Amino acid sequence: MTDLKQRLIARIEDQGPLPFDEYxxxxxxxxxxxxFSAAADVRSSYGGDFVTSPEVTAHFGAAIGRYVKGESIxxxxxxxxxxxxxxxxxxxxAMRSEVTGADFYAVESSEVARRQLRELLGSDRVVESIDELPAAQHRITVANELVDNIPVALVIRADEGWVEQRVGWSGNEFGFVHEIPRPDVEEWVERHTPSVPIGSQVEVQLGAQTWLRELIGLSPAGTAVIIDYGGTTEELETRRTTGTLRTYRGHHLGPHPFLDPGRSDITVDVDFSALLDEAAGLGAEAELLRQDDFLSSLGLRDVVSGLRRTELALAREGDVMGQMRVRSERVDVETVLHPRGLGDFRVLIVRW
Ligand SMILES: C[S@@+](CC[C@H](N)C(=O)[O-])C[C@H]1O[C@@H](n2cnc3c(N)ncnc32)[C@H](O)[C@@H]1O
Structure with missing residues (x-):
């Protein structure tokens, strides 16, 4: 048994069943x-556990960089x-290739990733959490596939009302234990998912809202670009029959989160309506877009057309290797635009 598993069991034996967000x-x-802390390698890479849009193609980051440049101007x-x-x-x-006259910083909870980021940006530009960043009059924040990891509470709509699923230990295995929801958890479901059918499982994303509130509070003016899988509350409703909680490991869906704690990514579909609501409550402007539309507005479809023309020109010249190389670059750009794949991700823009 791993030390983490033992510590989880000890905590449950000491305090009673753990809220899922704590687990x-x-x-x-x-x-x-x-x-994220114990990995020998960065998780978001071809050698890791999942591949993200910026890992697929540098054109993704360059497009976001063009947006960042516009916001900076x-x-x-x-x-x-x-x-x-x-x-x-x-x-x-990739963003840095498009933006001059700005100070770049990275925030990362994983030490192995921070080491890599220090090589890229310098040791004084990499911190572990957003509250360690130096003060800024205007901050542009970009977060790709971050919010889906922010811990969630789990709630089920039962016949008798809402019940919170906590993590218990039977002596042999972890299992869900049903309890009365904590007041802030119940308030969240009543506000955001009051009409889901009986039996629905809802991931309560209070942590994501707290993170956004902290981010907005940390600088007097700024823009946040938050990209992730998920949708509006309405779009997520059909997925709430069984909930969207899942794990990833080694580029595949992983085991139940109770098996091998610490060995897989635990993630959910982001409820962007809750984040829009939070932003509005703080007086910030916010809009929600699809990734494919956002990237198209930043010229990525033109990049595809340009690459197609280059492919044709190389084919005419008989440069087969060159044509294959450009074709592969073009397919990667199409991947981040695919309407049923990465293009279906959402982009939340918040300005304050
Ligand atoms: C799915 S990866 C995405 C990495 C990168 N944004 C990309 O698109 O390739 C999520 C990253 O966020 C980091 N992370 C997760 N929660 C975090 C938090 N609360 N603060 C800072 N970094 C966090 C993880 O260590 C991991 O490197």
Missing amino acids: QAMCLYDAEEGF RAGTRSQVVEVGAGSGSLTD
């Missing part, structure tokens, strides 16, 4: 054995540009 936080971020002051959950740094690296 998830230990599984992902425990300093010694958490999924609009601000009329030197911006601080921060990627939160920067992983290998592939997104930051």
Whole structure:
């Protein structure tokens, strides 16, 4: 049995069944054995557990960089540009190619990723959490596939009302224990998912809202670009029959989160309506777009057309190797635009 598993059991024996968000936080971020902390390699890479848009093609980061550049010009002051959950740094690296006159920082909870990011940005530009960033008058924050990992509470709509699923230990295995929901958890479901059918499982995303509130509170003005899988509350409703909680490991869906704690990514579909609501409550402007539309507005479909023309020109010249290379580059760009794949991700833009 791993030390993390023993510590989880000890905590349950000591305090009683754990809220799922506490269990998830230990599984992902425990300093010694958490999924993100203990990795020997950066998780978001071809050699890791999942491949993200910036890992597929540098054109993704370059397009986001063009957006960041526009926001920086609009601000009329030197911006601080921060990627939160920067992983290998592939997104930051590609954004930097498009943006001059801004100070780049990375925030990363994983030490192995921070080491890689320090090589890219310098040791004074990489921190572990957003509250460690130096003060900035205008901050542009980009977070790709971060919010889906922020720990969630789990609730089921039962015949008798809402019940919170906590993590218990039977002596042999972890299992869900049903309890009366904590007041803030019940308030969240009543506000965001009051009409889901009996039997629905809802992931309560209070942590994501707290993170957004903290981010907005940390700088007097800024823009956040939050990209992730998920949808509006309405779009998620059909997925709530069984809930969207799942794990990933080695590029595949992983085992139940109770098996091998700390060995798989635990993730959910982001409820963007809740984040829109939070932003509005804080007086920020917010809009929700699809990734394919957002990237198209930043010229990525033109990039595809340009690459197609280059492919044709190389074919005419008989340069088969060159044509294959450009074709592969073009297919990668099409991958991040695919309407039923990465293009179906959502982009939340928040300005304050
Ligand atoms: C799915 S990866 C995405 C990496 C990168 N953004 C990309 O698109 O390739 C999520 C990253 O966020 C980091 N992370 C997760 N929660 C975090 C948090 N609360 N603060 C900072 N980094 C976090 C993880 O260590 C991991 O490197």
